[in-house]
Amino acid sequence: MASPQLPTLPAVAIRALELTRRDNVNLNEIAELISNDPALSTKILKTVNSPFYGLPKQVSTISHALVILGLQAVKTLALGFSLITNLQAKEPIDGFDHMRFWKRSIFSGAAARVLAKHMAMVQQEEAFLAGLLANVGVLVMHRVLGAEFDELYVRCRGDNDDLLPLCQARFHLDHIETGTMLASHWQLPPVLARPISCHHAPSDDDHELKPLVEVVHVGVIIGDVFAAADPAPYIVRARKEMTERFKFSPEETEQLLAEIGSSTRDVAKLFEVNIGVNRSYAQILEEAQQALVQLTLQSQQQVRTIQKENETLQARATTDPLTGLANRARFDEFLEEQFTRAYRLQRPLALLFLDIDHFKKVNDTYGHPAGDEVLRRVARVLKAACRSIDLAARYGGEEFAIVLTETETPSASQTAEKIRRAIESEGISFEGNVLKITASLGIAGTDRTRIFSVPAQLTSAADRASYASKMSGRNCVRLFRPKAATPGVAAHVAS
Numbered sequence: 138m139a140s141p142q143l144p145t146l147p148a149v150a151i152r153a154l155e156l157t158r159r160d161n162v163n164l165n166e167i168a169e170l171i172s173n174d175p176a177l178s179t180k181i182l183k184t185v186n187s188p189f190y191g192l193p194k195q196v197s198t199i200s201h202a203l204v205i206l207g208l209q210a211v212k213t214l215a216l217g218f219s220l221i222t223n224l225q226a227k228e229p230i231d232g233f234d235h236m237r238f239w240k241r242s243i244f245s246g247a248a249a250r251v252l253a254k255h256m257a258m259v260q261q262e263e264a265f266l267a268g269l270l271a272n273v274g275v276l277v278m279h280r281v282l283g284a285e286f287d288e289l290y291v292r293c294r295g296d297n298d299d300l301l302p303l304c305q306a307r308f309h310l311d312h313i314e315t316g317t318m319l320a321s322h323w324q325l326p327p328v329l330a331r332p333i334s335c336h337h338a339p340s341d342d343d344h345e346l347k348p349l350v351e352v353v354h355v356g357v358i359i360g361d362v363f364a365a366a367d368p369a370p371y372i373v374r375a376r377k378e379m380t381e382r383f384k385f386s387p388e389e390t391e392q393l394l395a396e397i398g399s400s401t402r403d404v405a406k407l408f409e410v411n412i413g414v415n416r417s418y419a420q421i422l423e424e425a426q427q428a429l430v431q432l433t434l435q436s437q438q439q440v441r442t443i444q445k446e447n448e449t450l451q452a453r454a455t456t457d458p459l460t461g462l463a464n465r466a467r468f469d470e471f472l473e474e475q476f477t478r479a480y481r482l483q484r485p486l487a488l489l490f491l492d493i494d495h496f497k498k499v500n501d502t503y504g505h506p507a508g509d510e511v512l513r514r515v516a517r518v519l520k521a522a523c524r525s526i527d528l529a530a531r532y533g534g535e536e537f538a539i540v541l542t543e544t545e546t547p548s549a550s551q552t553a554e555k556i557r558r559a560i561e562s563e564g565i566s567f568e569g570n571v572l573k574i575t576a577s578l579g580i581a582g583t584d585r586t587r588i589f590s591v592p593a594q595l596t597s598a599a600d601r602a603s604y605a606s607k608m609s610g611r612n613c614v615r616l617f618r619p620k621a622a623t624p625g626v627a628a629h630v631a632s
Contacts, residue, residue: 143277143322149174150219153212154324164208168199171215180218181211184407189247189400206262213262213329217269220323221408224276233279233287237295240405240412241364242269247401249356251393253349256383260328260349267332267349268356272297274316282308294366297337297357313337351382359397364412368421369428394418457531459509460516468530468538469592475542476592479583487541487549487582488595490603491519491556494575494611496535507567508535511574518559522552538599546582546616553578553614561612575612579603588619 146154152170171178178199185196185206196202203211225239249268253261275297278286289307293299297312304311317334325333331346332353339350355378361371372394379390398418405412416424455467463471472488479486493515500508512535519529519537532538541549557578565572579602581595589595598617606615 143319144224146323147219147223149177150216150223150323153215153219154326164203165200167208167212168203171199171211177215177218180407181214184214187403187407189403189407209260210262213266217262217266218408220266220270221410224273225410233290234295236411236413237364238272238276239410241295241360242272243360243405243408243410243412244363244397244401245269245271245353245357245360247356247404248359248397249353251397251400252352252356252379252383255389255393256348256352258348258352263328264332264349264352264356267329267336267353268360270316270320270329270333271336271353271357272312272316273319273333274312274314275300277315277319278304278308278310278312296361296365301337355379355382359394362394362418362421363398363401363416367425367428369425372422372425372429391418460512460531462516462519462537463528463530465530465533468528468532468540471528471530472540472592472596475540476583476589476595479542480587480590483585483587485543485545485583485585486595487544487546487580488599489539489541489549489553489556490532490579490599491515491537491539491553492577492603492607493535494577494607499572499574503567503570503572507570507572510567511565511572514563514565515560515574515576518556518563522556522559536603541582544582546580546584546618549580549582550614550616553580557612557614577603577606577611578614579606579617580614581617 149170153167171181181199181202182196184190185192185202192205196205199211246265246267246269250261250265253264258264275290279290285307286304289300289303293303301311301313313334317330320330320333328346328349332350335350336353336357339347339354341347355375358371358375358378362368362375365371375394376387376390379385379393380387385393395418398416398421401412402415405415422429455463457464475486478484493511496508496511499511512531515537516529516531519539523529523539526542527544528540530538530540539552541552544552557576560574560576563574565574579599581589581598581602583589583595589598602615602617606613609615
C-alpha cells in the first residue's frame with residue numbers, strides 16, 4: 138500500500154513550531170502569534186482557567202499564560218487546539234464512529250496528563266497532546282482507505298490491539314506506523330513524536346522519554362476504560378499497568394481513575410468534542426462489576442494453569458523420563474546445596490552409589506526393553522528407600538545415586554544393605570522370562586567432619602566404594618573410610 142495522504146498542519150501550528158525551534162525565541166512573538174487568532178487565544182485562556190488546571194488566579198492574557206505556565210506548555214496547547222480543529226474540520230458524515238474515536242482520544246490525553254501531574258513530571262502538556270494524538274493513525278487510515286479499513290475497525294470492535302494484525306495482514310501498514318508517519322510529516326518534536334510512535338509497546342530504548350512514553354501508553358488504556366463498549370478488560374489492564382509501571386497502590390489507582398473520569402468532562406468541552414453520555418468511573422465500575430468478577434476468576438484460573446505448566450516443565454527438566462527419578466542435573470544441584478549446608482553446619486551427609494551388576498548382559502540377552510524394565514524396577518526400590526529429605530537419582534546408564542541428608546555413615550550403610558537385599562529379591566517378569574538381578578553399592582559420608590571440602594570429593598569417594606564392591610565379587614556394600622579426619626590424607630575402602 139502507498140503511504141496515506143497525510144493531513145497538513147494549519148498555518149498557526151506551523152508558525153508556532155518554527156518559533157519554538159529557534160534558540161533566541163522571543164516570548165512576545167509567541168504571544169502575538171496566538172493572540173492574532175482570536176478563537177485559538179480564547180480556547181487557551183479558557184483552558185488554563187478551567188478546573189483541569191486549578192490555577193489560584195485567573196489568567197487574562199496569553200502573555201500572562203506564558204509567564205504562569207511557561208513557553209512549552211502554552212505552545213503545546215496552541216499546537217493541540219490547532220491540530221484537533223484541523224482534524225475535526227474534515228470529518229465526513231459516514232459510518233465511522235467519530236464520537237467514540239474522539240471520546241477515547243480526549244480521555245487518553247486527559248489520563249496521560251493526570252498521570253504525569255501525579256508523578257510530578259514537567260512534560261504534562263506534552264503528555265496530554267501525545268495521548269490525544271496517540272491513535273490519530275486510525276483516523277488517517279479511515280479517511281484514506283474508507284470502507285475497507287472501517288470493516289476491520291468494526292470487526293475488532295475498535296480494539297486497537299486486535300486492529301494491528303488485521304491491518305498488517307490487509308494493508309502491510311497499521312495505525313501506529315501511520316501515526317508515526319504523520320508525526321514525521323508534521324515535523325513534531327521528539328517529545329511528542331516519540332510517545333505517539335511508541336505508546337503501544339514502550340521499551341527501555343526510549344531512555345529520557347521513557348516516563349513520558351509510559352504515561353501515554355497507560356493513558357491510552359485508560360481511554361478505553363471510559364470509551365469502550367466493554368470496559369472491564371481495560372479496567373483490569375489499567376490497574377495492572379499502573380501498579381507495575383508506576384508502583385501506585387490500589388487506593389491511588391482507583392482515586393486517579395476517578396479523577397480522570399471527572400476532569401475529562403471539562404476538557405472535552407474546551408476542545409468542543411462530543412463525548413456523549415459521560416459516565417463517572419464509579420458508574421462504569423458498577424456496571425462492569427460482574428464482568429470484572431468473571432475476568433478475575435479467569436485470571437486466577439490462568440495463573441493456576443501457568444503454575445501447573447511451569448511445574449510440569451520443571452519436572453521434565455529435572456526428571457529422568459525412563460525411571461521417574463531425578464536426573465543428573467538435579468542430582469548435581471541437590472548435592473551442591475546439601476553439601477554446602479553440611480560443610481557449614483558440620484552436619485552428617487551420606488552419598489550412596491549403586492551400579493546394576495552385569496547390566497550389559499541383560500540388554501544383550503533379552504534386549505533393551507528388558508533392560509529398561511530392570512532400570513524402572515531398581516528405581517522403584519530406591520524411591521521406596523528414600524525419605525522426603527533425600528534424593529534418588531539416575532546418575533547415568535545403569536548407575537544410580539541417593540543423597541542421604543542428616544545421615545551418619547553407619548545408618549547409610551544399613552539403608553544400602555536393605556536396598557541390596559530388596560533388589561536381590563526382585564523377580565522381574567519379562568516376556569515369559571524371570572530376570573534376577575543384583576547391585577553393587579558404595580557409601581561415603583561426611584560424619585559431621587570437613588574431611589571433604591567440595592562435593593566432587595564426596596562423589597569420587599562414593600564411586601570408589603562402589604567400584605570396590607564390584608571388585609569384591611559384586612552384590613555387596615562397601616564403605617569409604619578416610620584414614621584420618623584431615624583433608625588430603627590418604628583413604629581406603631573398608632567392608
